[in-house]
Amino acid sequence: MKPAIKAFVFDVYGTLFDVHSVTAACEKQFPGLGVQISQAWRKKQIEYLFLRQLMERYRPFDQVTREALRFTVKEHQENLSDLQEQQLIEEYHRLTPFNEVEDVLKALSGNQLIILSNGTSDMLASLIKRANFTSYFTSILSVDKIKQYKPVPASYNLVLEDVDAAPEEVLFMSSNGWDITGAKSFGFQTAWINRSGLPKEELGFTPDIIYSDLTGMLEWNN
Amino acid sequence: MKPAIKAFVFDVYGTLFDVHSVTAACEKQFPGLGVQISQAWRKKQIEYLFLRQLMERYRPFDQVTREALRFTVKEHQENLSDLQEQQLIEEYHRLTPFNEVEDVLKALSGNQLIILSNGTSDMLASLIKRANFTSYFTSILSVDKIKQYKPVPASYNLVLEDVDAAPEEVLFMSSNGWDITGAKSFGFQTAWINRSGLPKEELGFTPDIIYSDLTGMLEWNN
Numbered sequence A, B: 001m002k003p004a005i006k007a008f009v010f011d012v013y014g015t016l017f018d019v020h021s022v023t024a025a026c027e028k029q030f031p032g033l034g035v036q037i038s039q040a041w042r043k044k045q046i047e048y049l050f051l052r053q054l055m056e057r058y059r060p061f062d063q064v065t066r067e068a069l070r071f072t073v074k075e076h077q078e079n080l081s082d083l084q085e086q087q088l089i090e091e092y093h094r095l096t097p098f099n100e101v102e103d104v105l106k107a108l109s110g111n112q113l114i115i116l117s118n119g120t121s122d123m124l125a126s127l128i129k130r131a132n133f134t135s136y137f138t139s140i141l142s143v144d145k146i147k148q149y150k151p152v153p154a155s156y157n158l159v160l161e162d163v164d165a166a167p168e169e170v171l172f173m174s175s176n177g178w179d180i181t182g183a184k185s186f187g188f189q190t191a192w193i194n195r196s197g198l199p200k201e202e203l204g205f206t207p208d209i210i211y212s213d214l215t216g217m218l219e220w221n222n
Helices: A020-029 A034-054 A061-075 A081-092 A101-108 A120-128 A154-160 A177-186 A214-220 B020-030 B034-054 B059-073 B082-092 B101-108 B121-130 B154-164 B177-187 B213-219
Strands: A007-011 A114-117 A139-142 A171-174 A189-193 A210-211 B007-010 B112-117 B138-140 B170-174 B189-191 B209-212
Touching: A020 A034, A020 A081, A020 B213, A034 A061, A034 B034, A034 B177, A061 A081, A061 A120, A101 A214, A114 A120, A114 A154, A120 A139, A120 B177, A139 A154, A154 A171, A154 A177, A177 B034, A189 A214, A210 A214, A210 B138, B020 B034, B034 B059, B034 B213, B059 B082, B059 B177, B101 B213, B112 B121, B112 B154, B112 B209, B121 B138, B138 B154, B154 B170, B154 B189, B170 B213, B177 B189, B189 B213, B209 B213
Parallel strands: A007 A114, A007 A171, A114 A139, A171 A189, A189 A210, B007 B112, B007 B170, B112 B138, B170 B189, B189 B209
Antiparallel strands: none
C-alpha cells in the first residue's frame, strides 16, 4: 500500500535534467574525450560539493561546477581557454530534461510538486523556465538559502519549512544514490530513479521504491 | 626559507601505507579485476567516509571499509562470500608501507612525529606495529576519538589538542589531495605527497610543498 504523500520532491541534476547533455560540447572541445570528460566532471563536481561542505567552505554550485571543470580538464592533460570554459559552463545552464519528465509532471499535477537542489536559485529558475516546467512546481528550493549542501540533514529540512508535512509524508526522488541515502536517513520516503542500473548503496538506508526512470512515477497519478 | 616546524603530522592510508597492496588479494579473488576493484574500493571508501560525515551517521573506518568493499564487488557484478570478505578485510589490516617511509622516519626522529588518520586506533596500532614503526611516533591520533572524519576542521584540531603549537607550526603530509586541502584550510603548513602525479585541487587552497613521494622530506633532516 502506498503511504499518503503530501509533497513530491524532485532532485534536479541527473534526475529531471541530464547532466551528460554536455557530452557533445565536451567532445567538440576535446575530440575523443567527450564522454570521459563529462563523466569525470560530474564526479568531481559532487566530490567538491562534499569537500566544501566538510571543510565548512561553502561556495555556490556554479562556482563549484566551474572549479570541477578546471580540475577535470587538467587531469586529462588538456588546456582550457577562458572562452572554452565559458562555453562549457553555459552548456551546463542549458541541460536537457529527460524525455519522460513532462508526462510525469502532468500526471502528478494537482499535488504539491517541489524541487530541492544543490543548484543556485538562478540556475534552477533558468533551467526550469527553458524547459517550460515552471507552472508545474509549487516551490523551487535551493540549498543556497542555508549554504549547506545535500546530503546534510539541514538541507532536506528546507522541504519541511516549506510544506506542512511530516517527513514520512514526503516522497523524495533522485537518481543519485547518495542523495536518496541522505533523504532516507533524514526520514523521507524515497524513490531511487536508478537510471544507471547501479547496486544499492551499502550505507544502512534502503530506498522505499526503485524505478529505472521517472516513468515509474506515473502509477502515482490519482 | 622553511618555517619553524614543531610537529610533523602524517596521514596513514595512501601516505605511509599503500592502500593498493590489496591488489594481489583482489586479483586472486576476482581474476582480471584486481586493479579495478582495488581502485574502486578505495574511491568508494572515501566517498562513504564523506557521506557518513555529511549525513551525521558516523561509523568506524573498518565498518565503512567493509561496506565500500561490498558495494564495489556488486558494482563489478561479482559475488562476495563471507569468507572472501573476511580475507580481503584482513588484507586491509596488513597494508605494506611505502619503501621510503622508514628512512624518512629515521631522518626526522628527534622531532615530534604524529599520526592523524581516519582509521580506528586499533587499526592504526596494528599497522604501525607490524611495520615496526611504533618507536618513531610521539602520538597516534585517530578521528574515532571525536567521531568526525577528516577533512572537517575538528579532526585536524586533534593535533593542536596534542601538541603545544600554532597551526602554522605544524607540517601536515598526505598523498590525498582532499586531505591536504582540508589541512591547509584549517591552517597547517602542508606537503602534498603527490604519488599519482595528479593536478592540484581547484578548491582555493594550495599546498606549500609538493613532493612525488616522502623522500622529499629527507631535506627536513636537521
